[in-house]
Amino acid sequence: MRYCCWVLLLLALTVLRANGAGADTINIDAVEVSRPRFEVLSVGATVQPVDTFLLRISRNLSLPELLSFAGLNINNYGPGGLSTVAVRGMSASHTAVVWDEINLQSPMNGQFNLSVVPACFLDNASIQFGGSGVNYGSGAMTGIVHLGSANLFQQPDQLWFSPALGSFGNKSVGMGYKWGNDRLATSLKVFMQESDNDFPFKNTADYYQRTIRQTNAGLKQLGFFPQLSVRTSDRSLMKVSCWVQEYDKDIQTMMTSSTPNLSHQDDRNVWLNVLWKYADSAYVVTVRNAYVYNSILYTDPAQGTTDNYSRSYTSELESRVGIRHNHWLQVGLNYTFDQAFSGGYIGNVKRSRTSLFLQYKIENIARRLNIAVGCREEYVSHFIPLVYSSGLEYRFSQRWRVTANISRNYRIPTLNDLYWKEDAFARGNPDLQPEWGWSGDFALHHRQNLGELLLEISPVFFYNYINNWIVWQPDAITGKWEPVNKSKGKSEGVELRLKLDYNWQQFHWTTVASGQYTYARSRQSNGQWSSYPPDYVPVYKAGLNQLLSYRNVTVGYIHNYTGKRYSLGQRLPSYQVADLFCQYTILKRQFRLNLQFRVNNLWNEFYQVRQYYAMPLRNYMFTLMFGFLEK
Amino acid sequence: MKKMKHLLYLTLGLFVFVACNDDNESGPSGLYSNGAFILHEGNFLKSNASVGFLSFATDSFTEDIFSTTNNRPLGDVLQSMAIYKDKGYLVLNNSNKIEVVTISDFKQAGVVEGLSSPRYVAFYQNGGYVTQWGSDGVHGTLAIFDIATLKVDTTIAIGSGPEGIVVINNKIWIANGGGWGIDSTVVVFDPATLKVEKRIVVGYNPKHFTIDREGHLWVLCSGNADWTDSQNDKPSSLVKIDVNSYSILKSVTIGKNAHPDKIASNRDKNIIYYGAGYGFNGIWKMSIDATGVENSPLIEGYFYGFSVNSANDEIYTFDAKDFASKGEMTRYSANGTKIKSYTVGIIPNAAVFNK
Numbered sequence: 007m008r009y010c011c012w013v014l015l016l017l018a019l020t021v022l023r024a025n026g027a028g029a030d031t032i033n034i035d036a037v038e039v040s041r042p043r044f045e046v047l048s049v050g051a052t053v054q055p056v057d058t059f060l061l062r063i064s065r066n067l068s069l070p071e072l073l074s075f076a077g078l079n080i081n082n083y084g085p086g087g088l089s090t091v092a093v094r095g096m097s098a099s100h101t102a103v104v105w106d107e108i109n110l111q112s113p114m115n116g117q118f119n120l121s122v123v124p125a126c127f128l129d130n131a132s133i134q135f136g137g138s139g140v141n142y143g144s145g146a147m148t149g150i151v152h153l154g155s156a157n158l159f160q161q162p163d164q165l166w167f168s169p170a171l172g173s174f175g176n177k178s179v180g181m182g183y184k185w186g187n188d189r190l191a192t193s194l195k196v197f198m199q200e201s202d203n204d205f206p207f208k209n210t211a212d213y214y215q216r217t218i219r220q221t222n223a224g225l226k227q228l229g230f231f232p233q234l235s236v237r238t239s240d241r242s243l244m245k246v247s248c249w250v251q252e253y254d255k256d257i258q259t260m261m262t263s264s265t266p267n268l269s270h271q272d273d274r275n276v277w278l279n280v281l282w283k284y285a286d287s288a289y290v291v292t293v294r295n296a297y298v299y300n301s302i303l304y305t306d307p308a309q310g311t312t313d314n315y316s317r318s319y320t321s322e323l324e325s326r327v328g329i330r331h332n333h334w335l336q337v338g339l340n341y342t343f344d345q346a347f348s349g350g351y352i353g354n355v356k357r358s359r360t361s362l363f364l365q366y367k368i369e370n371i372a373r374r375l376n377i378a379v380g381c382r383e384e385y386v387s388h389f390i391p392l393v394y395s396s397g398l399e400y401r402f403s404q405r406w407r408v409t410a411n412i413s414r415n416y417r418i419p420t421l422n423d424l425y426w427k428e429d430a431f432a433r434g435n436p437d438l439q440p441e442w443g444w445s446g447d448f449a450l451h452h453r454q455n456l457g458e459l460l461l462e463i464s465p466v467f468f469y470n471y472i473n474n475w476i477v478w479q480p481d482a483i484t485g486k487w488e489p490v491n492k493s494k495g496k497s498e499g500v501e502l503r504l505k506l507d508y509n510w511q512q513f514h515w516t517t518v519a520s521g522q523y524t525y526a527r528s529r530q531s532n533g534q535w536s537s538y539p540p541d542y543v544p545v546y547k548a549g550l551n552q553l554l555s556y557r558n559v560t561v562g563y564i565h566n567y568t569g570k571r572y573s574l575g576q577r578l579p580s581y582q583v584a585d586l587f588c589q590y591t592i593l594k595r596q597f598r599l600n601l602q603f604r605v606n607n608l609w610n611e612f613y614q615v616r617q618y619y620a621m622p623l624r625n626y627m628f629t630l631m632f633g634f635l636e637k
Numbered sequence: 638m639k640k641m642k643h644l645l646y647l648t649l650g651l652f653v654f655v656a657c658n659d660d661n662e663s664g665p666s667g668l669y670s671n672g673a674f675i676l677h678e679g680n681f682l683k684s685n686a687s688v689g690f691l692s693f694a695t696d697s698f699t700e701d702i703f704s705t706t707n708n709r710p711l712g713d714v715l716q717s718m719a720i721y722k723d724k725g726y727l728v729l730n731n732s733n734k735i736e737v738v739t740i741s742d743f744k745q746a747g748v749v750e751g752l753s754s755p756r757y758v759a760f761y762q763n764g765g766y767v768t769q770w771g772s773d774g775v776h777g778t779l780a781i782f783d784i785a786t787l788k789v790d791t792t793i794a795i796g797s798g799p800e801g802i803v804v805i806n807n808k809i810w811i812a813n814g815g816g817w818g819i820d821s822t823v824v825v826f827d828p829a830t831l832k833v834e835k836r837i838v839v840g841y842n843p844k845h846f847t848i849d850r851e852g853h854l855w856v857l858c859s860g861n862a863d864w865t866d867s868q869n870d871k872p873s874s875l876v877k878i879d880v881n882s883y884s885i886l887k888s889v890t891i892g893k894n895a896h897p898d899k900i901a902s903n904r905d906k907n908i909i910y911y912g913a914g915y916g917f918n919g920i921w922k923m924s925i926d927a928t929g930v931e932n933s934p935l936i937e938g939y940f941y942g943f944s945v946n947s948a949n950d951e952i953y954t955f956d957a958k959d960f961a962s963k964g965e966m967t968r969y970s971a972n973g974t975k976i977k978s979y980t981v982g983i984i985p986n987a988a989v990f991n992k
Contacts, residue, residue: 210709261710308773479959576685
């Protein structure tokens with residue numbers, strides 16, 4: 007009750023302030039409707055956005071392929087593979103995935119499979135590293151993948167169609183349109199994909215060392231993404247977005263198996279987001295109502311078909327008010343209701359979460375300093391200890407600046423953790439406590455113009471510590487697996503990113519080189535820190551992206567190196583994979599035609615991202631993109 | 638007459654090959670002689686199964702001898718191993734195959750492919766007989782492969798979750814352990830006619846066999862755990878069968894809520910050991926003449942598996958620890974006194990002894 011009063015008071019204060027501050031008329035177009043709040047209010051976070059050009063030319067890729075293509079450190083498991091992003095040495099459940107500010111992580115297992123997101127449905131994507139996103143709540147402990155769609159009123163009317171043909175029976179079509187006027191805008195994007203994914207490879211795990219074709223790795227995908235924006239006044243608009251998709255995939259046969267896997271998984275996703283936004287020069291209020299449905303229909307000969315699905319309803323009120331010329335206060339209230347159905351649960355499981363979050367930012371102090379502090383309090387049958395963050399950005403000169411942030415974060419147990427019904431092998435633990443931890447990073451940024459050459463270099467040092475890490479392990483007496491708050495985890499390391507941009511007349515060359523060293527350890531049951539990093543966390547990772555454009559021709563080369571990793575203490579070999587693409591663009595008034603040819607795994611490297619799951623050798627993809635843009 | 642009887646049993650014993658236990662002592666000498674192969678299941682879907690070797694001569698443990706020797710992974714979930722003639726047969730449950738190695742040096746010698754969730758293997762004449770759960774874990778089969786070609790010739794429906802398998806008196810005996818369901822039968826299979834000759838109803842979920850000094854077959858019935866209501870549990874038991882008349886001679890109840898998984902006998906075959914399995918405390922012993930189980934276990938602890946070295950009656954217990962890091966093997970004397978512990982591989986489940 008006390009907290010409710012505080013919430014109402016704070017929201018009322020921001021509204022009152024807004025009434026006073028709203029003297030300047032502002033057109034809602036000037037407000038980035040889709041701009042994530044971390045861009046507006048966070049300070050000191052390390053964020054790697056996907057270049058919009060890369061996004062535009064990658065319409066037929068999946069999100070993991072796009073992120074990998076853009077040089078972001080992500081494991082790409084190939085078509086149909088489960089793909090999650092684990093940032094800075096921690097697990098995938100410590101990285102939130104949000105789409106237009108709505109968290110997509112399943113309340114059942116705390117993860118989200120990035121493979122199911124077609125790149126063409128996105129207008130922007132970025133990864134926020136570290137725990138500075140406390141405003142996003144549970145799960146945003148070591149990073150956030152931000153996915154976003156653009157403000158339709160800021161996009162030209164357009165029509166596009168993008169078919170692609172690739173190796174191993176890969177066929178895909180993306181298409182879409184956007185139409186609108188001053189008061190109303192609509193768009194629809196559709197993506198279809200089918201792949202046999204039956205690539206040949208030499209099976210080094212096989213007695214005969216035969217070259218065989220991969221079995222049971224095909225997929226089918228069909229997704230729709232309609233959007234509607236209505237200007238409700240000069241200062242406000244409403245936007246409705248809906249993502250509906252079916253993703254039907256076979257579960258790839260392991261290299262060690264003498265018979266094809268017969269398992270199959272059908273993912274169905276619905277994401278509906280209704281947003282209303284009001285903005286003037288000093289006040290922005292946003293109301294979001296979202297519905298997220300995730301269904302996994304898993305079929306296995308041993309277990310038959312198991313149907314697991316979850317529903318989440320989110321209502322969020324966010325108010326941002328300008329105080330003086332360079333102060334911003336944000337107050338938000340979030341209510342989320344999760345409901346899950348699974349044969350593994352005792353009945354239907356429900357959970358309500360209510361959160362209050364605050365953010366305060368001061369910009370341009372002495373024209374050099376930005377600072378921000380934020381906190382979030384969540385109530386889930388009891389109050390979760392307050393989490394908070396603070397960040398700063400200090401500009402020494404035009405060329406040099408530093409950013410830093412420190413935060414305390416948390417993650418509540420998943421519904422599987424809490425409510426898994428006791429069976430022969432496992433049971434949930436309703437007494438679990440939330441995980442909590444610290445995260446911090448410090449970065450130095452240098453940016454220099456050398457005539458036609460622009461140089462950017464950023465070394466980043468990071469540290470993460472997680473307490474009460476929820477780990478599933480067998481009970482000492484019963485032998486049954488159950489989650490316990492036993493472990494601790496820590497990771498520290500350094501990331502280095504170098505970008506060179508060279509522009510001369512119609513010639514454009516961009517090089518992005520990145521490297522990462524991560525030292526990550528977890529504490530074992532005997533109290534000792536592990537000798538090895540968590541499974542599949544590479545100690546070293548590096549990437550090199552080259553993009554060369556001359557007139558209408560663009561050539562790109564992407565090279566990624568993944569260093570030694572471990573799985574259950576067993577060292578896995580490093581690998582490096584390179585992709586090459588060439589694109590020719592024909593522009594004729596409003597008509598655009600892109601012809602793109604990609605060579606994936608250019609050097610024909612035999613590698614495994616997950617141990618004993620083969621990956622395709624050199625393969626090809628040809629894409630056409632017809633577009634019609636109204637000027 | 639008594640001597641004649643013993644001679645008869647001894648002769649009978651020569652024709653018995655029990656899969657994946659300590660009874661096979663006929664392996665040849667070589668790099669991996671005079672020791673024990675330690676089987677590590679590894680984690681489901683991780684393909685990190687392995688075999689270690691404990692040398693009795695040096696008391697040293699060598700990890701992962703298959704991958705080291707053959708430069709490739711063994712497979713996913715090593716369920717069991719059997720030695721027949723000069724070969725070792727490694728049953729990989731989730732890889733649906735049996736890897737064959739030369740036992741003296743563990744070099745790869747072939748593979749039996751196309752199986753369906755195989756569990757244990759036994760041999761008779763030129764055939765290998767494999768129990769397998771099948772893809773659904775209910776409709777179990779017996780697969781028969783030719784030892785020379787390693788090709789599966791025949792697959793025959795046998796029951797639910799067939800598990801332990803032995804060869805006695807030119808017949809194949811199979812325990813239908815239930816798999817993902819419940820079964821209560823032991824099957825006597827005639828390899829000459831390729832037909833099931835007899836189904837003997839024993840206790841709930843019969844898992845494994847051992848033979849006593851009188852030539853009788855003991856089957857450990859694990860019972861069944863109902864995890865939603867333990868009141869509905871089915872009891873575990875030890876059942877003694879006459880291998881000639883197929884009649885049940887004795888049935889000893891272990892407990893309604895106790896579900897041991899493994900059974901073995903000592904060198905003189907007058908003591909039966911049972912234990913290990915999810916939630917079952919201890920390794921217990923019972924005289925073959927006893928009418929009931931003892932009040933306390935011989936060895937306290939929760940083990941994933943155990944084996945008995947019939948050369949000296951030492952008991953080897955296997956603790957899978959957290960099922961993710963290295964496990965522990967402990968040797969005990971026949972009276973349950975701890976001798977030594979060894980750190981072994983991930984999820985150890987049994988030892989196969991090789992003279």
